[in-house]
Amino acid sequence: MNTSPPIQDIWQRFLERSFSILFPILAIFGAFAVSSLIIIAWGSNPIEAYSALLGGAFGSIASWATTLTRLTPLIFTGLAVTYGYRSGFFNIGAEGQLFIGAYAVVWMGITFPDWPGWLLIIISMLFAMLLGALLALGPGILKARRGINEVLTTLLINYLVIQFFEWSLRVDHITRGFEAPWTFVNWLGLKDPTQPYPKSALIPESARLPSISSILNGNFLMSIFGEAEWYQSLLSTPALSRITLAPLLGVIAIVFVYFLLFHTTTGYRARAVGVNPEAARYMGINVGRTIITTALISGALAGLAGAMEILGSQFRVIPNFLLNAGFEGIPVAMIGQLNPFGVGLSALFFGALRAGANRMQIISGVPVYLVFVIQALAILFAIAGTKIDIVAKLRQSRTTRPAKTSQPASEIEVPHA
Amino acid sequence: MLEQIFEIFLSVEFYVAIIRMTTPILLAAMGGLLAERTGIVTFSMEAMMLMGTIAGVVGSGLSGNVWIGLVTAMIAGVAVAMIFALMTVTIGANQIVSSVALNIGILGLSSLMFAMAFTTRGEVVQTTITVPSLSEWKIPLLGDIPILGPIFFNHLPLVYIAFLMVLVVWFILFRTTWGLKIRAVGEHPHAADTLGISVARVRYLSLVFTGAMAGLAGAFLSIGTLNTFQENMTGGRGFIAYTAIVFGKWQPVGVFLGTLLFGAADALQLRMQTKGLPIPYQFMVALPYLVTMIILVFFVGKAMWPASYGKPFAREGK
Numbered sequence: 001m002n003t004s005p006p007i008q009d010i011w012q013r014f015l016e017r018s019f020s021i022l023f024p025i026l027a028i029f030g031a032f033a034v035s036s037l038i039i040i041a042w043g044s045n046p047i048e049a050y051s052a053l054l055g056g057a058f059g060s061i062a063s064w065a066t067t068l069t070r071l072t073p074l075i076f077t078g079l080a081v082t083y084g085y086r087s088g089f090f091n092i093g094a095e096g097q098l099f100i101g102a103y104a105v106v107w108m109g110i111t112f113p114d115w116p117g118w119l120l121i122i123i124s125m126l127f128a129m130l131l132g133a134l135l136a137l138g139p140g141i142l143k144a145r146r147g148i149n150e151v152l153t154t155l156l157i158n159y160l161v162i163q164f165f166e167w168s169l170r171v172d173h174i175t176r177g178f179e180a181p182w183t184f185v186n187w188l189g190l191k192d193p194t195q196p197y198p199k200s201a202l203i204p205e206s207a208r209l210p211s212i213s214s215i216l217n218g219n220f221l222m223s224i225f226g227e228a229e230w231y232q233s234l235l236s237t238p239a240l241s242r243i244t245l246a247p248l249l250g251v252i253a254i255v256f257v258y259f260l261l262f263h264t265t266t267g268y269r270a271r272a273v274g275v276n277p278e279a280a281r282y283m284g285i286n287v288g289r290t291i292i293t294t295a296l297i298s299g300a301l302a303g304l305a306g307a308m309e310i311l312g313s314q315f316r317v318i319p320n321f322l323l324n325a326g327f328e329g330i331p332v333a334m335i336g337q338l339n340p341f342g343v344g345l346s347a348l349f350f351g352a353l354r355a356g357a358n359r360m361q362i363i364s365g366v367p368v369y370l371v372f373v374i375q376a377l378a379i380l381f382a383i384a385g386t387k388i389d390i391v392a393k394l395r396q397s398r399t400t401r402p403a404k405t406s407q408p409a410s411e412i413e414v415p416h417a
Numbered sequence: 418m419l420e421q422i423f424e425i426f427l428s429v430e431f432y433v434a435i436i437r438m439t440t441p442i443l444l445a446a447m448g449g450l451l452a453e454r455t456g457i458v459t460f461s462m463e464a465m466m467l468m469g470t471i472a473g474v475v476g477s478g479l480s481g482n483v484w485i486g487l488v489t490a491m492i493a494g495v496a497v498a499m500i501f502a503l504m505t506v507t508i509g510a511n512q513i514v515s516s517v518a519l520n521i522g523i524l525g526l527s528s529l530m531f532a533m534a535f536t537t538r539g540e541v542v543q544t545t546i547t548v549p550s551l552s553e554w555k556i557p558l559l560g561d562i563p564i565l566g567p568i569f570f571n572h573l574p575l576v577y578i579a580f581l582m583v584l585v586v587w588f589i590l591f592r593t594t595w596g597l598k599i600r601a602v603g604e605h606p607h608a609a610d611t612l613g614i615s616v617a618r619v620r621y622l623s624l625v626f627t628g629a630m631a632g633l634a635g636a637f638l639s640i641g642t643l644n645t646f647q648e649n650m651t652g653g654r655g656f657i658a659y660t661a662i663v664f665g666k667w668q669p670v671g672v673f674l675g676t677l678l679f680g681a682a683d684a685l686q687l688r689m690q691t692k693g694l695p696i697p698y699q700f701m702v703a704l705p706y707l708v709t710m711i712i713l714v715f716f717v718g719k720a721m722w723p724a725s726y727g728k729p730f731a732r733e734g735k
Contacts, residue, residue: 038529041533042529042533090513092513142714146714148713148714149722149726149727151458151513151727152663152713153710153713153714155656155660156660156663156706156709156710156713157710159656159660159703159706160703160706160707160710163699163700163702163703163706164699164703166699167697167699167700170697170699171697324521327517327520327521328517328521330513330514330517331514331517331518331521334511334514367528367529367532369524369525369526369528369529369532370525370529371525372521372522372524372525372526373522373525373526373529375518375521375522375525376518376519376521376522376523376525376526377522379514379517379518379521380500380504380515380518380519380522383504383510383511383514383515383518384504384508384510386510387508387509387510
């Protein structure tokens, strides 16, 4: 009864693929369409507002710099959520893991400012990944061994980490010259002792990710193109100093996670557990260990999100330095259809909205808050669209298989039979 | 230092503050508990509350009557809850993802609505708007008792409603057929369905209650204490209410204690900050979460949350 001809399978697979690309795009258009009603109610012209928004996101090198800055952490948190979700580990702790990643980078930067820059960058990134992974390890073990819902544990850890982070911003960072034994807590603090405000010192300039400007200013390129007029005009573009290697590392991470997920046994095990843990167990996969590995990878990716923000954009931490980027990893992953490349595109969508919002407010008077509404509508339409799946309806009418239920991951993945 | 701590604990204002800080969390948590027991993750209470804050201000400001403000806040909370129900119960989308979407969207929409209702287009939204707000109800006789009177019997009406809700929710859950249906749906939706209970209907109606309570909780923040609206006014109290439900292991009295713990920690950390005590106040903020974590890891078995928790329900063969 269930054996449909292979040609139909291929056709269905093709339909599924094209729908999974079509749905998010339709959802985004739908979100813009509905939001234009709000703009009209506000008394502005939607076309004017949206073109200002687009211009603010992509219109100039400066807007591209802002867009790229905004999208980079979202790529990493989106990948973190995607990798976890594919394996049935719903990591909503990306927010806390991102904060601890930022903490790790700043701590390394202000504790060892004398280290060579390249070494400091690499070690800080590894440290951020390590701390992010450690935060996810507890929930991973609790889920694997005790069956405790990871949504609850990762959420609670977020709040603990954020309070720790807030505390560290208010404790002077002293590396040497302890007065009394208990001042060792100052070793964990991040606050710049010379400042009255809760913020850290900047990490050393050598330990920041190189920007396009600094690469252009490098001796090698200067010696080749230094005289050319276009090169001089590039050098005098201030926005290029805001574009660092961080977005490029984001793209590398996308390719890496794609490869990991679809072309390695680690990824295969993760997906198998996500689709059906029972079946995976029969296949001889150690389900518990797979969940823990998944948690570690997911946490490390989210930790990198915080690292990228510090190394490539802010260079220091202040309270709420990057609010909600961790939670937004969830919608980024969903609109991206839980595909690493999709995550890249949906992070671009989110980053562009945030980057263009200010220009929209200045030119058309529509408050920046509108972009939150656009984002929310896009997410709701996208996930609703995936559920009211035309393809699934088609398949159901052809075969008499009962509808699949429960288990989040199985909603998306096509089982490997 | 000890002297200052004693000073805090001996002042009547501290206990008044605990009750006041507990109220919005308690209202939302009691509302959320019913939906939670049907197997719904009420992570979207933050959005319902935030919508309640703005709707309360708009309703109270435009009508000039604070009670109409309370009603609009409840309606607004229910409206958000119904969008959530449509997404998660009818369509069967992931509950956490839907919640995150709503939390982001309402964060923007509430600020937009405030700007729309109280400013002209293009004007900077910096004016301080004040609208009619609630005033204390002193309970006759009881309110005159020294010390206990001001602590327990001289509050906004919503405070009494919040504390009464513990009894109401306990009664609904364990002494009515409606509560029996709620628990049946949460524990075993398929069995409930076989018995002729409409899973969707039970979940929808519970979410109506959740939305109304969360809306009231939001209104308490806006027209109860500050009589104006600020961006992101709830500041995560919806999530705290959710955490209190976990703390209380999905039992009304436990949840009540959880909200008290969060309320007390909040009141204490504010006072510790103003007194300039050397204990980091972040520790006080984090403490209830830490206790919740310990309870979750050491005292909550797998069976503590509703068995169908977070899973959409679809009838077989339909």
